[in-house]
Amino acid sequence: MGSPGGDGVVTAAVLIIGDEILSGRTQDTNLRDIARYLGVHGVDLCEARTVPDIQDEIVDALNALRARYDYVITTGGIGPTHDDITADAVAAAFGVGLEEHPDILAMMQSRWGDQLNVARRRMARVPVGGSLVNNPVQGPPGFTIGNVFVLAGVPQIMRGMLEDVGPRLRSGAVVLSRTVRVEGSGEGAIAAPLEAVARAHPDLSLGSYPFFTEGLYGSNLVLRSRDGVELAATVAELIAALRAAGIENVREVEAA
Amino acid sequence: MGSPGGDGVVTAAVLIIGDEILSGRTQDTNLRDIARYLGVHGVDLCEARTVPDIQDEIVDALNALRARYDYVITTGGIGPTHDDITADAVAAAFGVGLEEHPDILAMMQSRWGDQLNVARRRMARVPVGGSLVNNPVQGPPGFTIGNVFVLAGVPQIMRGMLEDVGPRLRSGAVVLSRTVRVEGSGEGAIAAPLEAVARAHPDLSLGSYPFFTEGLYGSNLVLRSRDGVELAATVAELIAALRAAGIENVREVEAA
Known part of the structure; x- marks a missing residue:
């Protein structure tokens, strides 16, 4: 199945990860922000999916989307708590392991010192082969692997991370x-x-x-x-x- | 692949139809409203997808979701213009034709008289075998066929139609x-x-x-x-x- 955008069009999908969206507790606004940002960069947003914090669901949706579109942007599930499983799921989707990224660990040690606990260290884990997406707002960076960009769910942080996604997108648009x-x-x-x-x-x-x-x-x-x-x-x-x-x-x- | 809700849990998915959501022109709020409404009715919302106004995309997503979950609720694409193709796509997904529903036609004739034009009559079309979903706000009703409920995209109208969905849902909850x-x-x-x-x-x-x-x-x-x-x-x-x-x-x- 080819990309629905047709020849020469660069396509993307968004994968929103989080029980809080599907329960109705939280109103998602990231989809609109990403859609508008991609539009400015000449990339067509073709589909969005919202899935719960269940690893198999994230893996299946991510594999379907990354096979079909040029890029996939995920939001949510990269915090320090037990239900933040996006890094694990992305690693599983790509069939690779997770490792603590030395740059994130260095940032965290400088920020937290003795208070760098196990929960916070979870946020230093990146799939093997991935590279970082800058976070100009607060907290640890996002990451990218293959054609997938993994961003925070908090809208302000997500928007900040997006600024480091645009320059990496292949598109005809000069922004x-x-x-x-x-x-x-x-x-x-x-x-x-x-x-x-x-x-x-x-x-x-x-x-x-x-x-x-x-x-x-x-x-x-x-x-x-x-x-x-x-x-x-x-x-x-x-x-x-x-x-x-x-x-x-x-x-x-x-x-x- | 079974329902992810497990035994005894009633599950649902939402299918949001519309280019305006994927371009970022419109901020969707229907997902949160439906999620909260289903929660009160004891139904688990397990997944949401947003697709463009392209018939094959709507058909593929609808068939995937209706096979997997107990219910699917769609929003958008039931107006009178050329890009309102939800009824066509739902009929195609179920492999049935479309027919003008006599109740809608009667409502429209009473409302519009001589001004009942071809565009407005488009909104009287319902897939064969479908039945109506009451619209207490304004405009024509939605419809339901199989385990799929087809509602308007305008939030206020969508919420009004939802009130006629709850009583038809199988769930353990007394609301x-x-x-x-x-x-x-x-x-x-x-x-x-x-x-x-x-x-x-x-x-x-x-x-x-x-x-x-x-x-x-x-x-x-x-x-x-x-x-x-x-x-x-x-x-x-x-x-x-x-x-x-x-x-x-x-x-x-x-x-x-």
Whole structure:
């Protein structure tokens, strides 16, 4: 069975992993965010599946999707608790083992020191042959193996990880990127103007990546589009909207 | 391959049909509403799939899901335009034809008279052997065939149709229902207190079904739960919350 996208079209599927979505406790928003991000990158999202935290279910769905589409993006199940089994399931789907990744372990030792317990170390495990997906928000990175990208389920963290997926996708689209940096204001203060600008430009990707470093906090707002004119106009519009909302320390910076 | 729910558990899957979900233009909320509704009715939602408006994709997904789970609920693709192909796809999946349902046609003739055009008549088509699912909100009904229920994609209409699905589900759960009726206030006025009460009682199903008849308008708020004590307390809480929000014409009524 071929890809439904046809010749020359790059295709993808999303696999949402988590009982909390199927029980109705949590409203998924990752599918829409991924769909829009892929659209900007010229990749067609062709299918999505939501499965429970059951290894065989994850393995079967992942193997069906990765055989059929150019890329698969999974969300959820990469935390420290017993029901976070995505890494195990991805390793099983690829028929490989899991190993602690030295870079994640080093990050964790630096972050946790003596408090690096067994539960946290679970999050250092990556399928053999996999490589890391940067996490600019908080917590350990995601990973990629074959044509599969494994991201967090928490929407803010998932969006941050996505920024490291786009550059690895094979697609005809040249995606331009510009970054607006806000210092001294948290996401709560900037959320309303940000959302207004994002809604006014549905074909553009706009992500917010907060930072807390060296006593400084704020957020990098990454705008991506294939249309350089719209991108430039939206950068100006965003800065104006933030200033109109009383956010003073706002400026465009080189990409983070 | 058996049902993943195990002995005695009644299982279901959701099939979301629509390009607008996979392009990211529309945020799906039906999955969460259906999940919560099924939970109250003692049915386990085991999987969800989202597919585009492509007949072969819908047929393949529907046949996979209806073979594996006790029930499948589909949303979307039952409107009057060319990309509304759910009825065609369901008929193809069951290997039957489509026919205009006399009850829908009668409703439409009464509603539209001379304006009943070809596009609208498309919505009267039901797979041979199917029966109707009541639509208490607006527009034509949904339908059911075999173990599949075919509902609208518009969230408010979908929720209204769901009320006619629950009583047809085989499950061990006895679900109690009470109805609070608001007259002279639209959904915009009651949305905030309604949401607050719904959030405070995640295990209870709370649907709002607006009516516009004989110059009167308002909404029937249907509460469902397996816990009669919580149900009674929530009815009282909801009436109090609505009155506190300035909604005066509120009372409990016999089930609509």
